[in-house]
Amino acid sequence: MxxxxxxxxxxxxxxxxxxxxxxxxxxxxxxxxxxxxxxxxxxxxxxxxxxxxxxxxxxxxxxxxxxxxxxxxxxxxxxxxxxxxxxxxxxxxGHGFAELPSDRPCCLLGGGYGCAAMLFCAHWTVARGNPAPLVLLGARSQADILLEEEFRRIGCQVGISTDDGSYGMPGRITALLETELKRHPDAWLAACGPKPMLKAVSFMAEQFSVTHCQVSLDEIMCCGVGACFGCVIKCKTPDTPQGWSYRRSCADGPVFESTEVCWE
Ligand SMILES: Cc1cc2nc3c(=O)[nH]c(=O)nc-3n(C[C@H](O)[C@H](O)[C@H](O)COP(=O)(O)OP(=O)(O)OC[C@H]3O[C@@H](n4cnc5c(N)ncnc54)[C@H](O)[C@@H]3O)c2cc1C
Ligand code: FES
Incomplete structure:
Protein backbone atom coordinates (compact mmCIF):
# COMPACT_ATOMS: atom_id res chain seq x y z
CA MET A 1 0.00 0.00 0.00
CA GLY A 94 -8.20 -4.80 -0.51
CA HIS A 95 -8.23 -8.24 -2.03
CA GLY A 96 -9.21 -8.39 -5.69
CA PHE A 97 -10.55 -11.05 -8.03
CA ALA A 98 -8.79 -14.35 -8.62
CA GLU A 99 -7.14 -14.61 -12.04
CA LEU A 100 -9.66 -15.78 -14.62
CA PRO A 101 -8.86 -19.27 -15.95
CA SER A 102 -8.02 -19.75 -19.64
CA ASP A 103 -9.57 -23.21 -19.94
CA ARG A 104 -13.23 -22.50 -19.24
CA PRO A 105 -15.80 -19.83 -20.17
CA CYS A 106 -15.68 -16.73 -17.97
CA CYS A 107 -18.46 -14.25 -17.48
CA LEU A 108 -18.05 -10.84 -15.86
CA LEU A 109 -21.13 -9.00 -14.58
CA GLY A 110 -21.21 -5.25 -13.90
CA GLY A 111 -24.15 -3.39 -12.42
CA GLY A 112 -24.12 0.43 -12.80
CA TYR A 113 -20.70 1.82 -11.86
CA GLY A 114 -19.74 -1.74 -10.84
CA CYS A 115 -18.64 -2.20 -14.45
CA ALA A 116 -15.57 -0.07 -13.60
CA ALA A 117 -13.99 -2.90 -11.61
CA MET A 118 -14.92 -5.41 -14.31
CA LEU A 119 -13.15 -3.47 -17.09
CA PHE A 120 -9.80 -3.82 -15.28
CA CYS A 121 -10.53 -7.52 -14.79
CA ALA A 122 -11.27 -8.03 -18.51
CA HIS A 123 -8.30 -5.94 -19.65
CA TRP A 124 -5.94 -7.76 -17.28
CA THR A 125 -7.10 -11.13 -18.64
CA VAL A 126 -6.81 -10.18 -22.31
CA ALA A 127 -3.40 -8.54 -21.77
CA ARG A 128 -2.12 -11.92 -20.51
CA GLY A 129 -3.15 -13.64 -23.72
CA ASN A 130 -6.26 -15.31 -22.28
CA PRO A 131 -9.59 -15.36 -24.15
CA ALA A 132 -11.72 -12.25 -23.69
CA PRO A 133 -14.48 -12.98 -21.16
CA LEU A 134 -18.17 -12.52 -21.85
CA VAL A 135 -19.36 -9.27 -20.20
CA LEU A 136 -22.90 -8.65 -18.99
CA LEU A 137 -23.82 -5.08 -18.08
CA GLY A 138 -27.02 -4.24 -16.25
CA ALA A 139 -28.49 -0.93 -15.12
CA ARG A 140 -31.75 0.87 -14.45
CA SER A 141 -31.68 2.71 -17.75
CA GLN A 142 -29.55 3.34 -20.86
CA ALA A 143 -28.01 6.40 -19.18
CA ASP A 144 -26.50 4.12 -16.52
CA ILE A 145 -24.80 1.74 -18.97
CA LEU A 146 -21.09 2.51 -18.97
CA LEU A 147 -17.91 1.46 -20.77
CA GLU A 148 -19.64 -0.74 -23.37
CA GLU A 149 -17.26 0.41 -26.12
CA GLU A 150 -14.19 -0.08 -23.90
CA PHE A 151 -15.17 -3.72 -23.29
CA ARG A 152 -15.82 -4.32 -27.00
CA ARG A 153 -12.49 -2.69 -27.94
CA ILE A 154 -10.56 -5.33 -26.01
CA GLY A 155 -12.54 -8.09 -27.72
CA CYS A 156 -15.28 -8.87 -25.19
CA GLN A 157 -18.73 -9.91 -26.27
CA VAL A 158 -21.14 -7.65 -24.36
CA GLY A 159 -24.71 -8.41 -23.27
CA ILE A 160 -26.84 -5.57 -21.90
CA SER A 161 -30.02 -5.37 -19.88
CA THR A 162 -31.89 -2.38 -18.50
CA ASP A 163 -34.71 -2.42 -15.96
CA ASP A 164 -36.78 0.05 -18.00
CA GLY A 165 -36.02 -1.58 -21.37
CA SER A 166 -34.47 1.60 -22.78
CA TYR A 167 -31.39 -0.32 -24.02
CA GLY A 168 -30.51 -3.96 -24.51
CA MET A 169 -32.77 -6.65 -23.12
CA PRO A 170 -35.57 -5.36 -20.87
CA GLY A 171 -35.26 -6.77 -17.36
CA ARG A 172 -32.59 -7.89 -14.96
CA ILE A 173 -29.01 -8.93 -15.65
CA THR A 174 -29.78 -12.33 -14.11
CA ALA A 175 -31.98 -13.17 -17.13
CA LEU A 176 -28.88 -12.78 -19.34
CA LEU A 177 -26.88 -14.80 -16.85
CA GLU A 178 -29.44 -17.60 -16.87
CA THR A 179 -29.13 -17.90 -20.67
CA GLU A 180 -25.34 -18.04 -20.35
CA LEU A 181 -25.41 -20.64 -17.57
CA LYS A 182 -27.78 -22.85 -19.56
CA ARG A 183 -25.15 -22.86 -22.31
CA HIS A 184 -22.11 -23.02 -20.02
CA PRO A 185 -22.96 -24.36 -16.56
CA ASP A 186 -19.21 -24.57 -15.87
CA ALA A 187 -18.76 -20.79 -16.36
CA TRP A 188 -16.49 -18.90 -13.98
CA LEU A 189 -18.32 -15.83 -12.63
CA ALA A 190 -17.11 -12.50 -11.25
CA ALA A 191 -19.45 -9.62 -10.44
CA CYS A 192 -19.51 -6.07 -9.07
CA GLY A 193 -22.61 -3.96 -8.53
CA PRO A 194 -25.35 -3.13 -6.04
CA LYS A 195 -25.92 -5.68 -3.27
CA PRO A 196 -29.37 -6.87 -4.49
CA MET A 197 -27.82 -7.66 -7.87
CA LEU A 198 -24.93 -9.55 -6.27
CA LYS A 199 -27.36 -11.47 -4.10
CA ALA A 200 -29.41 -12.47 -7.16
CA VAL A 201 -26.26 -13.49 -9.06
CA SER A 202 -25.12 -15.52 -6.08
CA PHE A 203 -28.48 -17.34 -5.80
CA MET A 204 -28.45 -18.13 -9.50
CA ALA A 205 -24.88 -19.42 -9.27
CA GLU A 206 -26.02 -21.72 -6.47
CA GLN A 207 -29.05 -22.86 -8.46
CA PHE A 208 -26.78 -23.85 -11.39
CA SER A 209 -24.16 -25.38 -9.07
CA VAL A 210 -21.56 -22.94 -10.39
CA THR A 211 -18.27 -23.81 -8.74
CA HIS A 212 -16.66 -20.40 -8.87
CA CYS A 213 -18.48 -17.09 -8.32
CA GLN A 214 -16.78 -14.05 -6.79
CA VAL A 215 -18.56 -10.83 -5.88
CA SER A 216 -17.15 -7.39 -5.08
CA LEU A 217 -19.14 -5.58 -2.38
CA ASP A 218 -19.26 -1.78 -2.27
CA GLU A 219 -19.98 -1.39 1.45
CA ILE A 220 -19.82 2.13 2.86
CA MET A 221 -16.29 2.56 4.19
CA CYS A 222 -14.47 4.86 6.61
CA CYS A 223 -10.74 4.11 6.97
CA GLY A 224 -10.54 1.64 4.07
CA VAL A 225 -7.54 -0.12 5.60
CA GLY A 226 -9.05 -2.51 8.16
CA ALA A 227 -8.73 -0.36 11.28
CA CYS A 228 -12.24 0.92 12.13
CA PHE A 229 -14.57 -2.06 11.45
CA GLY A 230 -17.01 0.38 9.83
CA CYS A 231 -17.46 -1.79 6.75
CA VAL A 232 -18.13 -5.26 8.18
CA ILE A 233 -20.37 -7.83 6.54
CA LYS A 234 -21.58 -11.17 7.88
CA CYS A 235 -19.77 -14.18 6.43
CA LYS A 236 -20.50 -17.86 6.97
CA THR A 237 -18.06 -19.30 9.50
CA PRO A 238 -19.02 -22.90 10.35
CA ASP A 239 -16.51 -23.18 13.22
CA THR A 240 -18.21 -20.44 15.31
CA PRO A 241 -21.22 -21.13 17.62
CA GLN A 242 -23.49 -18.81 15.61
CA GLY A 243 -22.18 -20.03 12.23
CA TRP A 244 -21.08 -16.63 11.02
CA SER A 245 -18.58 -13.87 11.79
CA TYR A 246 -18.00 -10.30 10.74
CA ARG A 247 -15.42 -9.64 8.07
CA ARG A 248 -14.12 -6.25 6.95
CA SER A 249 -15.06 -5.59 3.37
CA CYS A 250 -12.09 -3.21 2.91
CA ALA A 251 -9.33 -5.49 4.16
CA ASP A 252 -10.81 -9.02 3.85
CA GLY A 253 -12.62 -8.05 0.61
CA PRO A 254 -14.05 -6.20 -1.21
CA VAL A 255 -14.06 -9.42 -3.26
CA PHE A 256 -15.58 -12.47 -1.55
CA GLU A 257 -16.65 -15.90 -2.70
CA SER A 258 -20.42 -15.62 -3.23
CA THR A 259 -20.95 -18.73 -1.08
CA GLU A 260 -19.25 -17.23 1.99
CA VAL A 261 -21.48 -14.12 2.20
CA CYS A 262 -24.57 -14.25 4.47
CA TRP A 263 -27.10 -12.66 2.11
CA GLU A 264 -29.88 -11.07 4.15
C1 LIG B 1 -14.74 -0.74 -2.67
C2 LIG B 1 -15.59 0.36 -3.26
C3 LIG B 1 -15.48 0.67 -4.60
C4 LIG B 1 -16.24 1.70 -5.16
N1 LIG B 1 -16.08 1.98 -6.48
C5 LIG B 1 -16.77 2.98 -7.02
C6 LIG B 1 -16.57 3.31 -8.41
O1 LIG B 1 -15.76 2.70 -9.11
N2 LIG B 1 -17.32 4.33 -8.92
C7 LIG B 1 -18.23 5.02 -8.15
O2 LIG B 1 -18.89 5.93 -8.66
N3 LIG B 1 -18.42 4.73 -6.85
C8 LIG B 1 -17.71 3.74 -6.27
N4 LIG B 1 -17.91 3.44 -4.94
C9 LIG B 1 -18.89 4.22 -4.17
C10 LIG B 1 -18.29 5.55 -3.79
O3 LIG B 1 -17.25 5.32 -2.85
C11 LIG B 1 -19.36 6.44 -3.16
O4 LIG B 1 -20.35 6.74 -4.13
C12 LIG B 1 -18.75 7.73 -2.66
O5 LIG B 1 -17.94 7.44 -1.53
C13 LIG B 1 -19.83 8.72 -2.28
O6 LIG B 1 -19.20 9.87 -1.73
P1 LIG B 1 -19.97 11.26 -1.70
O7 LIG B 1 -19.26 12.11 -0.70
O8 LIG B 1 -20.12 11.82 -3.06
O9 LIG B 1 -21.41 10.88 -1.23
P2 LIG B 1 -21.98 10.83 0.26
O10 LIG B 1 -22.48 12.20 0.57
O11 LIG B 1 -21.01 10.18 1.18
O12 LIG B 1 -23.17 9.85 0.03
C14 LIG B 1 -24.18 10.12 -0.96
C15 LIG B 1 -25.01 8.89 -1.19
O13 LIG B 1 -24.17 7.82 -1.71
C16 LIG B 1 -24.30 6.69 -0.87
N5 LIG B 1 -23.01 6.00 -0.75
C17 LIG B 1 -21.92 6.42 -0.08
N6 LIG B 1 -20.95 5.49 -0.14
C18 LIG B 1 -21.45 4.46 -0.84
C19 LIG B 1 -20.98 3.18 -1.21
N7 LIG B 1 -19.79 2.73 -0.83
N8 LIG B 1 -21.77 2.39 -1.97
C20 LIG B 1 -22.99 2.79 -2.32
N9 LIG B 1 -23.53 3.97 -1.98
C21 LIG B 1 -22.76 4.79 -1.24
C22 LIG B 1 -24.73 7.21 0.48
O14 LIG B 1 -25.44 6.24 1.20
C23 LIG B 1 -25.65 8.34 0.09
O15 LIG B 1 -26.94 7.90 -0.24
C24 LIG B 1 -17.17 2.42 -4.36
C25 LIG B 1 -17.29 2.09 -3.01
C26 LIG B 1 -16.52 1.08 -2.46
C27 LIG B 1 -16.65 0.75 -1.01
S1 FES C 1 -13.49 0.85 6.46
FE1 FES C 1 -12.38 0.77 8.33
S2 FES C 1 -12.22 -1.37 8.66
FE2 FES C 1 -13.10 -1.24 6.68
Missing amino acids: LQLSSPILTNECLHGAYHRLTIDLGDLAKAARPGQFVQVQIPQLEGHILRRPFSICDVNGTVMTLVYKTVGAGTEALAQASPGTPLNILGPL
Missing part, protein backbone atom coordinates in the same frame (compact mmCIF):
# COMPACT_ATOMS: atom_id res chain seq x y z
CA LEU A 2 1.31 3.42 -0.99
CA GLN A 3 0.12 6.96 -0.42
CA LEU A 4 1.02 9.62 -2.91
CA SER A 5 -0.05 12.89 -4.41
CA SER A 6 -0.10 13.34 -8.15
CA PRO A 7 -1.75 15.86 -10.49
CA ILE A 8 -4.97 14.81 -12.20
CA LEU A 9 -4.28 14.20 -15.91
CA THR A 10 -7.88 14.27 -17.14
CA ASN A 11 -11.27 14.52 -15.42
CA GLU A 12 -14.11 14.44 -17.90
CA CYS A 13 -17.84 13.90 -17.83
CA LEU A 14 -18.76 10.69 -19.70
CA HIS A 15 -22.46 11.47 -19.66
CA GLY A 16 -24.98 12.58 -17.05
CA ALA A 17 -23.59 11.97 -13.55
CA TYR A 18 -20.73 9.72 -14.71
CA HIS A 19 -17.13 10.87 -14.89
CA ARG A 20 -13.75 9.43 -15.84
CA LEU A 21 -10.53 10.53 -14.17
CA THR A 22 -6.97 9.57 -15.10
CA ILE A 23 -3.87 10.05 -12.98
CA ASP A 24 -0.25 8.92 -13.16
CA LEU A 25 0.39 6.95 -9.98
CA GLY A 26 3.76 5.34 -10.76
CA ASP A 27 4.43 2.27 -8.58
CA LEU A 28 0.99 2.47 -6.97
CA ALA A 29 -0.63 1.89 -10.37
CA LYS A 30 1.81 -0.88 -11.24
CA ALA A 31 0.95 -2.73 -8.01
CA ALA A 32 -2.82 -2.63 -8.69
CA ARG A 33 -4.76 -5.82 -9.36
CA PRO A 34 -8.35 -6.21 -10.68
CA GLY A 35 -10.95 -5.81 -7.94
CA GLN A 36 -8.75 -3.61 -5.74
CA PHE A 37 -9.68 -0.04 -4.92
CA VAL A 38 -8.09 3.25 -3.93
CA GLN A 39 -9.02 5.77 -1.23
CA VAL A 40 -9.13 9.28 -2.68
CA GLN A 41 -8.75 12.44 -0.61
CA ILE A 42 -11.20 14.87 -2.12
CA PRO A 43 -9.55 18.19 -3.08
CA GLN A 44 -10.99 21.24 -1.26
CA LEU A 45 -12.71 18.98 1.29
CA GLU A 46 -9.66 17.41 2.94
CA GLY A 47 -10.61 18.59 6.43
CA HIS A 48 -14.33 17.87 6.12
CA ILE A 49 -14.89 14.40 4.79
CA LEU A 50 -13.20 11.06 4.85
CA ARG A 51 -11.40 9.70 1.86
CA ARG A 52 -13.74 8.14 -0.71
CA PRO A 53 -13.22 4.61 -2.11
CA PHE A 54 -13.25 3.93 -5.86
CA SER A 55 -12.59 0.73 -7.77
CA ILE A 56 -9.59 0.74 -10.05
CA CYS A 57 -11.19 0.84 -13.49
CA ASP A 58 -8.04 0.35 -15.53
CA VAL A 59 -4.29 0.73 -15.54
CA ASN A 60 -2.18 1.52 -18.59
CA GLY A 61 1.51 1.62 -17.68
CA THR A 62 1.51 3.90 -14.65
CA VAL A 63 -1.73 5.71 -15.50
CA MET A 64 -4.77 4.68 -13.48
CA THR A 65 -8.36 5.32 -14.57
CA LEU A 66 -11.28 5.76 -12.18
CA VAL A 67 -14.90 6.01 -13.27
CA TYR A 68 -17.29 7.55 -10.78
CA LYS A 69 -20.85 8.72 -10.38
CA THR A 70 -21.63 11.98 -8.62
CA VAL A 71 -23.91 11.10 -5.70
CA GLY A 72 -22.96 13.52 -2.91
CA ALA A 73 -20.57 16.19 -1.62
CA GLY A 74 -17.37 14.20 -2.19
CA THR A 75 -18.00 13.05 -5.75
CA GLU A 76 -19.51 16.46 -6.68
CA ALA A 77 -16.30 18.15 -5.49
CA LEU A 78 -14.15 15.58 -7.31
CA ALA A 79 -16.01 16.32 -10.54
CA GLN A 80 -15.06 20.00 -10.16
CA ALA A 81 -11.31 19.26 -9.87
CA SER A 82 -9.40 20.44 -12.95
CA PRO A 83 -6.51 18.63 -14.62
CA GLY A 84 -3.33 19.57 -12.76
CA THR A 85 -5.02 19.53 -9.34
CA PRO A 86 -3.00 17.31 -6.99
CA LEU A 87 -4.95 14.28 -5.79
CA ASN A 88 -3.84 12.35 -2.73
CA ILE A 89 -4.42 8.62 -3.21
CA LEU A 90 -3.98 5.64 -0.90
CA GLY A 91 -3.79 2.19 -2.46
CA PRO A 92 -4.01 -0.26 -3.96
CA LEU A 93 -6.31 -1.60 -1.22
